[in-house]
Structures are given as C-alpha cells and as structure tokens.
Amino acid sequence: MQFKPVPPASNSLEFLETVRRAVPRDPEDTDDCCARLVDRTEIESRDAAAEWLTFLRALELATEQAAGFARTQVDLDLDELQRTFRDRLYGADELLARLEEADEPLSATAVATRLEAAGRGDERHERSSRLEARREERIERLLEWAVLLELVERTDGGYRHE
Numbered sequence: 001m002q003f004k005p006v007p008p009a010s011n012s013l014e015f016l017e018t019v020r021r022a023v024p025r026d027p028e029d030t031d032d033c034c035a036r037l038v039d040r041t042e043i044e045s046r047d048a049a050a051e052w053l054t055f056l057r058a059l060e061l062a063t064e065q066a067a068g069f070a071r072t073q074v075d076l077d078l079d080e081l082q083r084t085f086r087d088r089l090y091g092a093d094e095l096l097a098r099l100e101e102a103d104e105p106l107s108a109t110a111v112a113t114r115l116e117a118a119g120r121g122d123e124r125h126e127r128s129s130r131l132e133a134r135r136e137e138r139i140e141r142l143l144e145w146a147v148l149l150e151l152v153e154r155t156d157g158g159y160r161h162e
Contacts, residue, residue, distance in 0.1 A: 002090040003058035005051040009144035013076055019043065019052055020061045020071050027068035058088045082149050094118065095142050096151060096161060105157035108140040115139070 010016055022040035023033060030036045034049035043049050053069050056062035059081055062071050074080075086093045098114040099106060106114070112135065143159050146152035152159050 002088055003054055004090045004138075005054040005058075006089065006138055006141040006145065007048060007051045007055050008141055009148050013078075013081075013148065015042075016059075016061075017076055020056055020076075023053070023056065023062045023069050023071035025071060025073070027065050027070045030068065033069045055089075059084045060088070078150065082151055085145065085149055085151070089142065089145075091115070091139075092142055092146070095139065096146065099152060099159060099161040102160065105155045105160040107158040108136060108143055110158065111143065112136055112139050 010019075019037065019041050022037045024030050024036065027033075033053060034046040037043050037049035037052060038046060043052060053062060053064075056069075056071075057064055060072060061074075061076075062069050086096060094115060095111060098111055098118065102114075143152060143154075147154050147159070151162060153162050
C-alpha cells in the first residue's frame with residue numbers, strides 16, 4: 001500500500017520522533033489521536049495531525065487499528081526510514097529515480113516536469129492551477145523529506161541524488 005499525504009518536512013529526525021512518541025502505545029489510551037498530537041507537539045491543527053498520522057503509517061512508525069492509532073515500538077533507523085519512504089510514499093521512488101537520472105541538480109519544478117514526461121498515468125490529465133499548485137507542493141515536501149532522510153542533497157541549483 002502507498003500513501004499520499006506528506007506533511008512539511010521537519011528540521012530534524014528528532015521532530016519525527018517527537019510526533020511518533022505523541023501517538024499512544026495503546027490506541028485505547030485516547031479518544032482523539034489528532035487532538036493528542038496537537039496538544040503534545042508543534043502541530044497546529046487537526047488536519048495537519050491527520051496528515052502526520054497517515055505519514056507515520058507510511059513510514060511504519062504507527063499503525064491504524066480498530067480503536068485508533070498506535071505507535072510502533074521500533075527505534076528510528078535511517079536505513080529503514082529510507083526504505084519505507086521509497087516503497088510506501090506514493091511517487092517517492094519515481095521522484096528519486098528522476099534525480100538519479102539527472103546530470104545536474106533539479107529544481108522541484110524540473111522534477112515535476114520530468115515526472116510528467118515519464119508518463120505517469122494519473123498525471124496526464126489536465127489540471128487546474130489549484131491542483132497543479134498542490135502537486136508541486138507535495139513534490140517539494142517529498143524532496144525535503146528526501147533531504148532529511150539523506151537520500152537527496154539540496155544544492156544552490158536544486159536537488160540531486162546522493
């Protein structure tokens with residue numbers, strides 16, 4: 001399964017761990033996981049908290065159960081985070097592949113253009129400017145997470161694969 005929500009990248013893996021630790025060990029410990037994340041972290045809204053919960057699921061740092069969300073009991077491991085990022089976040093592997101193919105650093109817009117040129121079926125339809133802006137924002141977020149996870153390097157000219 002692949003996931004689409006990608007919150008803004010944090011400045012460090014410590015914040016990722018802070019958010020993960022805000023998720024209860026036992027989903028029955030709270031009636032409202034989103035409110036718990038807002039109360040215990042710098043996340044400002046329920047919508048942002050919901051996005052984070054889905055992102056944590058994608059990285060296999062949380063699970064969704066019938067009673068709610070529960071954090072996993074594994075330590076953060078960079079190699080494992082890199083794997084789950086590539087495998088479980090929709091478009092991440094293709095984004096990294098476009099950077100691997102590039103001879104020079106690419107801007108987020110150039111990455112978006114190359115993804116579209118690669119013929120991703122869902123990207124071929126005409127998009128409104130609002131949808132295009134959301135798509136580019138998501139690509140920028142994926143790139144920033146890739147930097148944090150040491151898969152990509154940010155340079156003056158854009159991003160390049162490490």
